[in-house]
Amino acid sequence: MSNPPSDRPAARRAPRQERSQFTVDAIFEAVARILATQGEAALTTNRIAELAGVSVGSLYQYFPSKDAILLAMLDKHCDQLMLGLDAMFAQALAEGWTAEQQARAYVHQYLQGFGGGPPEGRALARLSWKLDYRASMLVSVRGASERLALHLQRMARDNHLKDPTAAQLFVLTRAFMGAVRAASLEQSPLLDSREFEEALVELCLAYLIPHPAAPGNQAKPS
Numbered sequence: 001m002s003n004p005p006s007d008r009p010a011a012r013r014a015p016r017q018e019r020s021q022f023t024v025d026a027i028f029e030a031v032a033r034i035l036a037t038q039g040e041a042a043l044t045t046n047r048i049a050e051l052a053g054v055s056v057g058s059l060y061q062y063f064p065s066k067d068a069i070l071l072a073m074l075d076k077h078c079d080q081l082m083l084g085l086d087a088m089f090a091q092a093l094a095e096g097w098t099a100e101q102q103a104r105a106y107v108h109q110y111l112q113g114f115g116g117g118p119p120e121g122r123a124l125a126r127l128s129w130k131l132d133y134r135a136s137m138l139v140s141v142r143g144a145s146e147r148l149a150l151h152l153q154r155m156a157r158d159n160h161l162k163d164p165t166a167a168q169l170f171v172l173t174r175a176f177m178g179a180v181r182a183a184s185l186e187q188s189p190l191l192d193s194r195e196f197e198e199a200l201v202e203l204c205l206a207y208l209i210p211h212p213a214a215p216g217n218q219a220k221p222s
Helices: 019-038 045-052 056-062 066-095 099-114 118-128 135-158 164-187 194-208
Strands: none
Touching: 019 045, 019 056, 019 066, 019 118, 045 056, 045 066, 056 118, 066 099, 066 118, 099 118, 099 135, 099 164, 099 194, 118 164, 135 164, 135 194, 164 194
């Protein structure tokens, strides 16, 4: 993922000790529970500290604001998801998966990370898409798009397919992410449907696997 801009709210204190990491994890878990059960409106530093079992003063030792907590959580979530996708593609390369097998695995894992999954994950995903208008989140969204484009290029090369053009990769990655973003923000039941997942797989494969031209679209001999 790309590095955040310098104006991003930063954690006050790095959680290096085991106890510190435990406190940060408790804060993150409290945020996820509040988002999933009560919604963003109920998310206050007092409520987070109460549910995490720490004092508000202790919370502020690690994070200067609620926004800083959210951004740190989203960074961690995105990093974990991208590392998982990297590992999946490494396995695909080692085992010789086809382009279709890779696309299906990628789409499923991406949907679980950025749209579906348990209630806590869904709520966090919704918030991440809601915040993507902020400069700091736009950097993360752009980084995720670039990572997706890189994986698609590797997928094409591993399967001896023609590399997508820069324009095709831009359209595909933004269309892919835009569809998942819309479904997440709208809390659409499509997120859990086989049809939605299949449509995203078909979108990826349409750019990776060339299809013969339709008879009416074939070039006429001069």
